[in-house]
Amino acid sequence: MSSDPGRNRLGEETSPYLLQHAHNPVHWRPWGAEALAEAKRRDCPILLSIGYAACHWCHVMAHESFENAEIASLMNSLFVNVKVDREERPDIDHIYMTALHALGQQGGWPLTMFLDPEGKPMFGGTYWPPEPRWGRPGFRQILESVETAWRTRRPAMEERGRTLTAHLAELSAPSPGRSLTPGDLTRVGDGLLAAVDPAHGGIGGAPKFPNAPIFRFFWNEMFRRRDPRFGEAVRALLEAMSAGGIYD
Incomplete structure (x- = not known):
């Protein structure tokens, strides 16, 4: 497959996050019909990278890989590369983060997804x-393995994309379900509290990301159940963040 003769197109964008990547040797494109058309023209997968300006691990991966001329050349030759600011396009982020969860993987950013030329997700990670x-x-x-799978096991890769897309459609279909009860909140709260890192705060092990909805839920549970453990979990998270490099 010949190298994409294109260029990095992010300098034409207005997103601060995309502009941070405007000088990468990767031939980044913004999300849109032109990127999909280019993937169809080249008959190759899309490498979709989603992040945001304040994301630490996004900057780490950018420095280690996207600023690396050798890795960028590999990306340019094998894929159509698309950058998305999740704060600008939360809709795109939600679709492919849900796909990552459907693959059984923990979510987070940078979100790195490999799509077929139609935009269907086939494989991903963070x-x-x-x-x-x-x-x-x-x-x-990862780059070489995905390209090899696309070249040698393309029907299976495309079928995975169709299966994931059908699953996403099912998840987005209206479903009334039953109403939440106080017992449901108690069970969820106890399960999440058991996953709190007692040494470093937050949920689970490294690498981890602040999950505002969970800790907002903890704060509410502290008052609803009059259980100080939930407030202590929130305090531990905030103290760990303030002692580190995240202040926003």
């Missing part, structure tokens, strides 16, 4: 280091 590290495969390995 942050990948440039080389294998911390039990994670290297980004170079």
Whole structure:
């Protein structure tokens, strides 16, 4: 597959996050019909990267991989590369984050998804280091593996995309369901509280991301149940964030 003779088009955007990537050697395109048309013309997958300006791991991956000329050349030759600011396009972020969850993976940003030329999600993850590290495969390995799968097992990859898309359609269909009860809130609260990191705050292990809805729920539960453990979990999160590099 020949290298994309294009260029990085993010300098024409207004999003501060996209402009941060306007000088990457990656031939980034904004989300839109032109990117999909280019993928169809080249008959290759789309590499979709979603992040936002205040995302620490987005900046780490950008520095390690998107500013790396060798990795950028690999990306340009194998994929149509699309950058999305999740604060500008929460609709796109929601679709592909839901797809990532459907693949059984923990969400987070940067969200890295590989799509077929129609935009259907086939495979994804979050942050990948440039080389294998911390039990994670290297980004170079991921790029080459996805391209090989597309070339040698394309029907299976396309079928996965169709299955995921059908699942997303089911999730978005109206479903009245039953009303939540106080017992439901108690069960969810107890389950989430058990997942709190007692040493570093937040939910689960590294890498982790502040999840505002969960901790807003904890704050409400503290008052509803008069249980100080939920307030202590919120305080631990905020103290850990203030002691680190996140202040917004």
